Amino acid sequence: MVGLHKSEMKNPVVRWIDERLPIPSMLNQEYAKFPTPKNFNYFWNFGALAMVNLVIMIVTGIFLAMHYTPHTSYAFDSVERIMRDVNFGWLIRYIHMNGASMFFIVVFIHIFRGLYYGSYKAPRELLWILGVVILLLMMATAFMGYVLPWGQMSFWGATVITNLFSAFPIVGESIVVWLWGGFSVDNPTLNRFFSLHYLLPFLIVGVVFLHVVALHITGSNNPLGIEPKGPQDTIPFHPYYTIKDTFGLCIYLIVFAFLVFFMPNYLGHADNYIPANPLVTPAHIVPEWYFLPFYAILRAVPDKLGGVLLMFGSILVLFVLPWLDTSPVRSMKFRPLARPFFWMFAIICVVLGYAGAMPAEGIWVTVSQVGTAYYFMYFLVILPVLGKIEKPRPLPESISAPVLRGGGPIMAGAAAKPMEKA
Amino acid sequence: MMRILRTTALAAALALGLPIAAHAAGEVPKPPAQNWSFGGLFGTFDRASAQRGFQVYKEVCAACHAMKQISYRNLADIGLSDAEIRAIAADVQVKDGPNDDGDMFERPGRPSDRFRSPFANEKAARAVNNGAYPVDLSLIIKARGGGADYLYALLTGYRDEPPEGVPAMDGMHWNDYFPGHWIAMGRPLNDDQVTFADGTPATTSQMARDLTTFMAWAAEPELEERRAMGVRVILFLIILAGMTYGVKRKIWADLKH
Numbered sequence: 055m056v057g058l059h060k061s062e063m064k065n066p067v068v069r070w071i072d073e074r075l076p077i078p079s080m081l082n083q084e085y086a087k088f089p090t091p092k093n094f095n096y097f098w099n100f101g102a103l104a105m106v107n108l109v110i111m112i113v114t115g116i117f118l119a120m121h122y123t124p125h126t127s128y129a130f131d132s133v134e135r136i137m138r139d140v141n142f143g144w145l146i147r148y149i150h151m152n153g154a155s156m157f158f159i160v161v162f163i164h165i166f167r168g169l170y171y172g173s174y175k176a177p178r179e180l181l182w183i184l185g186v187v188i189l190l191l192m193m194a195t196a197f198m199g200y201v202l203p204w205g206q207m208s209f210w211g212a213t214v215i216t217n218l219f220s221a222f223p224i225v226g227e228s229i230v231v232w233l234w235g236g237f238s239v240d241n242p243t244l245n246r247f248f249s250l251h252y253l254l255p256f257l258i259v260g261v262v263f264l265h266v267v268a269l270h271i272t273g274s275n276n277p278l279g280i281e282p283k284g285p286q287d288t289i290p291f292h293p294y295y296t297i298k299d300t301f302g303l304c305i306y307l308i309v310f311a312f313l314v315f316f317m318p319n320y321l322g323h324a325d326n327y328i329p330a331n332p333l334v335t336p337a338h339i340v341p342e343w344y345f346l347p348f349y350a351i352l353r354a355v356p357d358k359l360g361g362v363l364l365m366f367g368s369i370l371v372l373f374v375l376p377w378l379d380t381s382p383v384r385s386m387k388f389r390p391l392a393r394p395f396f397w398m399f400a401i402i403c404v405v406l407g408y409a410g411a412m413p414a415e416g417i418w419v420t421v422s423q424v425g426t427a428y429y430f431m432y433f434l435v436i437l438p439v440l441g442k443i444e445k446p447r448p449l450p451e452s453i454s455a456p457v458l459r460g461g462g463p464i465m466a467g468a469a470a471k472p473m474e475k476a
Numbered sequence: 477m478m479r480i481l482r483t484t485a486l487a488a489a490l491a492l493g494l495p496i497a498a499h500a501a502g503e504v505p506k507p508p509a510q511n512w513s514f515g516g517l518f519g520t521f522d523r524a525s526a527q528r529g530f531q532v533y534k535e536v537c538a539a540c541h542a543m544k545q546i547s548y549r550n551l552a553d554i555g556l557s558d559a560e561i562r563a564i565a566a567d568v569q570v571k572d573g574p575n576d577d578g579d580m581f582e583r584p585g586r587p588s589d590r591f592r593s594p595f596a597n598e599k600a601a602r603a604v605n606n607g608a609y610p611v612d613l614s615l616i617i618k619a620r621g622g623g624a625d626y627l628y629a630l631l632t633g634y635r636d637e638p639p640e641g642v643p644a645m646d647g648m649h650w651n652d653y654f655p656g657h658w659i660a661m662g663r664p665l666n667d668d669q670v671t672f673a674d675g676t677p678a679t680t681s682q683m684a685r686d687l688t689t690f691m692a693w694a695a696e697p698e699l700e701e702r703r704a705m706g707v708r709v710i711l712f713l714i715i716l717a718g719m720t721y722g723v724k725r726k727i728w729a730d731l732k733h
Contacts, residue, residue, distance in 0.1 A: 138545065144702065294727060297727050297728075298728075300720050304713055304717035305717055315707075316517050316706055318702075324619055328619045329612075
């Protein structure tokens with residue numbers, strides 16, 4: 055349809071723009087009026103927090119890049135120069151460094167929120183898949199960012215992780231040389247990692263945009279996991295959720311600030327304050343904390359290729375989760391059988407993280423193996439089977455209706471087919 | 477090719493969970509926790525102690541250990557005056573150049589110079605240190621797991637003889653806290669090795685404590701500013717959170733749940 059947009063904007067300047075480029079109308083529709091389920095709990099803050107965190111990372115990162123030198127001879131010293139001589143350089147760097155940890159904390163909670171309340175189920179499969187793409191991009195970005203200070207853990211972490219690709223038969227060695235741009239992790243590697251570390255966040259922005267668009271097509275899930283039945287079940291995003299997200303943002307910033315100002319190196323590794331030395335291997339090479347569960351999965355099997363495949367598989371399995379979980383009920387609130395398995399899964403993820411930080415020997419190998427087995431069992435066996443055998447509790451009739459106790463006037467079959475009622 | 481093989485083998489060993497060097501190194505006790513002026517959430521550097529620590533570094537450690545991240549001007553942070561800093565800097569000869577004739581030359585140091593390194597490069601350092609490399613100390617507190625407690629324990633943890641039953645190692649020294657116990661650096665601090673201008677007795681533990689305070693400052697010169705800013709930022713955020721919560725309650729009050 056060609057022609058000026060019929061704007062409802064009052065302000066003549068905004069109206070003039072809106073008629074030609076209806077972004078004000080779009081924002082008004084998608085961020086002010088946007089009908090949102092009225093029953094969110096605070097776990098629904100974490101998507102907004104992740105977006106704020108992404109912006110914080112990009113802004114601090116741009117300023118760091120103004121002072122950083124991606125060369126093996128200067129990288130470490132240029133970071134120290136930022137810490138000591140650049141005005142508030144220590145603040146910018148500590149925000150960026152701890153911002154990575156905060157980003158993963160926020161995103162992990164966001165993901166577990168989705169797992170618990172079944173946010174990945176139809177019709178939100180693509181929304182979920184885009185989220186997994188964001189997670190993968192984040193992991194690549196964080197990994198390459200950790201290499202840039204060119205400390206011991208930067209260098210050896212890069213060496214170990216890039217070497218994983220050599221596990222693939224025939225082409226593996228060539229892939230590794232191609233990744234390195236040489237025959238070891240060296241200046242070309244650092245250069246390309248810096249380039250890609252600057253690029254990937256903008257790809258993340260792009261996928262986040264798609265993630266949000268997809269969200270605004272399907273609408274948000276909610277703690278009950280049932281679709282809104284009408285206007286009585288929803289409230290406009292603004293002011294209700296803008297203010298609730300703002301409050302959540304304040305709490306998040308308090309935690310963030312505590313890390314930055316009072317324990318900025320707590321989540322890091324001391325060895326990364328030693329300049330990279332290809333001739334000295336650290337006693338323990340450990341990745342950043344947010345990779346530890348995956349690191350434990352990598353080391354769980356006594357076969358390099360197997361470990362690598364399992365590690366990649368642990369993320370890839372998330373892509374097909376919407377089709378693995380056969381239960382029509384979204385929220386674990388109404389899934390008495392699935393709920394304990396979910397909490398077990400959450401605990402296992404933490405245990406795997408712990409095992410990933412320990413030397414891979416003795417009891418920790420066993421712990422990693424049991425944890426890895428459960429991780430995959432949960433997705434590949436438990437969720438598919440539970441959907442078939444579980445008898446979910448009756449779902450409430452609507453978001454507004456009080457949660458029914460002991461049956462009530464619920465239509466037969468309503469619990470089993472909630473999706474069709476949407 | 478050899479490097480690929482070596483790194484591949486290493487990665488494979490890690491992937492397979494083979495113990496590498498870690499436990500071959502031998503167990504060392506956890507360094508006992510000390511009470512530091514800069515410890516806790518709100519600590520600040522004891523200026524007098526840090527200055528004495530600088531003296532210990534200058535008169536003892538600097539013979540072998542560089543601190544190339546630190547400039548003489550930075551010493552103003554721990555309370556040295558402009559004149560003192562100029563005098564300290566002028567005490568060393570710094571290589572500069574090339575001049576208009578294309579020659580390198582030596583000149584007295586300036587406050588803007590980095591601490592002069594005792595050796596021209598790592599090879600030169602190893603050549604006169606029995607093959608061992610005295611590490612740069614600029615970041616030593618951040619670069620060791622135990623931080624300040626570890627450095628203090630290391631400096632005071634030397635024994636003249638290894639424990640009974642452990643054969644002596646030529647050219648190495650037994651330390652209770654160094655990973656693997658055998659350290660190339662000989663006992664660096666002995667009682668009355670330096671004379672403090674403020675009359676503080678220069679016991680080994682006193683020097684170790686002062687030196688650690690100085691090193692803690694050198695590793696984190698922003699620490700005091702950071703914590704002071706942190707207090708203000710967090711107080712601000714708590715008040716903001718409280719007000720935001722009030723607004724949130726008010727906005728949501730008109731909703732029937």
